[in-house]
Amino acid sequence: MADKVVFDKPKVELHVHLDGAIRVQTILDVAKRRGIELPAGTVEDMTNIIALKEPVTLTEFLKKFPLYIHVVAGDREAIKRMAYEFVEDKAKEGVIYVEVRYSPHLLANTGVEKIQWNQKEGDVSPDDVVRLVNEGLREGERAFKTKARSILCCMRHMPSWSMGVVELCERYRDEGVVGIDLAGDESLSCEAFPEHRKAYEEAKRLGIHRTVHAGEVGPPHMVREAVEVLKAERIGHGYRTLEDPALYKELLAKKMHFEVCPISSKLTGACNPDFTKHPVKTLMRDKANYSLNTDDPLILNSTLNCEYSVAHDEMGFTEEEFKRLNICAAQSCFLPDKEKEELVNSLRTAYGMIQSSGF
Numbered sequence: 636m637a638d639k640v641v642f643d644k645p646k647v648e649l650h651v652h653l654d655g656a657i658r659v660q661t662i663l664d665v666a667k668r669r670g671i672e673l674p675a676g677t678v679e680d681m682t683n684i685i686a687l688k689e690p691v692t693l694t695e696f697l698k699k700f701p702l703y704i705h706v707v708a709g710d711r712e713a714i715k716r717m718a719y720e721f722v723e724d725k726a727k728e729g730v731i732y733v734e735v736r737y738s739p740h741l742l743a744n745t746g747v748e749k750i751q752w753n754q755k756e757g758d759v760s761p762d763d764v765v766r767l768v769n770e771g772l773r774e775g776e777r778a779f780k781t782k783a784r785s786i787l788c789c790m791r792h793m794p795s796w797s798m799g800v801v802e803l804c805e806r807y808r809d810e811g812v813v814g815i816d817l818a819g820d821e822s823l824s825c826e827a828f829p830e831h832r833k834a835y836e837e838a839k840r841l842g843i844h845r846t847v848h849a850g851e852v853g854p855p856h857m858v859r860e861a862v863e864v865l866k867a868e869r870i871g872h873g874y875r876t877l878e879d880p881a882l883y884k885e886l887l888a889k890k891m892h893f894e895v896c897p898i899s900s901k902l903t904g905a906c907n908p909d910f911t912k913h914p915v916k917t918l919m920r921d922k923a924n925y926s927l928n929t930d931d932p933l934i935l936n937s938t939l940n941c942e943y944s945v946a947h948d949e950m951g952f953t954e955e956e957f958k959r960l961n962i963c964a965a966q967s968c969f970l971p972d973k974e975k976e977e978l979v980n981s982l983r984t985a986y987g988m989i990q991s992s993g994f
């Protein structure tokens with residue numbers, strides 16, 4: 636994938652999974668230290684095993700995580716390290732602000748209903764996971780000057796975790812956690828799981844910002860449900876919204892933010908693999924509120940620069956549109972108002988947009 640830089644200016648990224656953005660070298664190092672056997676011993680071979688090359692389905696795509704996530708799950712050093720390195724990687728891509736998401740429960744080995752990945756019970760709870768990620772992000776921010784905040788994910792197939800996720804969002808809201816998400820296999824509608832709805836109601840009551848994966852592969856009514864039932868402020872992906880013109884019009888009028896991930900949308904089979912037909916072109920035409928994001932760069936073997944290259948080379952994006960969408964991203968981020976304003980202003984300054992003084 637071409638990693639040339641077509642937009643060499645500060646960027647904001649709002650949709651990227653921490654457990655889909657681990658360095659392969661880190662997976663190899665941690666596996667060696669913990670005595671975990673992997674199917675390959677070099678970065679190249681392991682990348683070949685993890686990375687998707689051809690479009691599959693979201694369900695197949697999600698099956699890539701268990702190939703490596705057990706290596707870092709339940710390991711304090713690994714969890715902190717991947718958060719720290721993540722910030723370094725984003726800084727190298729010219730990202731000045733990032734919101735990174737993950738499920739604390741998927742990375743824990745105690746205090747969680749159904750310990751994942753065949754781990755033996757240990758001593759890393761979801762609460763510990765959040766503290767370790769916060770530490771790694773904070774140290775990364777100090778070292779690399781990219782501001783990093785996090786979003787905690789509920790998982791569609793594990794509704795019993797969702798209220799715990801809200802509690803963690805609340806407990807760590809002053810330590811870098813800025814919002815809640817609902818991720819996982821979208822064929823499981825949350826209508827069937829009142830726990831997700833209750834968790835989102837509680838999040839809204841507590842003033843916790845909300846985004847939801849919806850309309851990625853699921854039908855437009857999933858997007859409506861995310862907005863109307865879960866009170867989502869942003870939509871993760873949301874491509875299939877365009878199949879319901881009335882809904883799309885409503886969301887355009889509301890200036891709903893769409894977290895678009897072009898390369899992911901091709902390889903998960905969410906969108907037509909021909910980028911010239913990608914829904915983000917409609918969002919661009921309509922001056923919609925959206926951002927460009929990597930989603931899971933490890934599995935997609937991509938970078939944010941690849942996303943911008945694809946948008947530029949295959950979808951006709953201009954420098955002006957890149958600036959506009961980054962300002963949309965900053966305006967839709969989950970930072971407190973004052974910090975958000977500073978972020979928007981720093982982009983405007985970097986982009987040479989003179990701010991009106993009001994006189």
Ligand SMILES: O=c1[nH]cnc2c1ncn2[C@@H]1O[C@H](CO)[C@@H](O)[C@H]1O
Nearest residue numbers: 652654700736737738788818819848
């Ligand atoms: O594109 C996606 N759609 C839905 N779920 C996803 C996607 N990428 C990752 N995850 C899920 O979110 C979890 C927490 O980060 C990941 O472990 C994966 O199961």
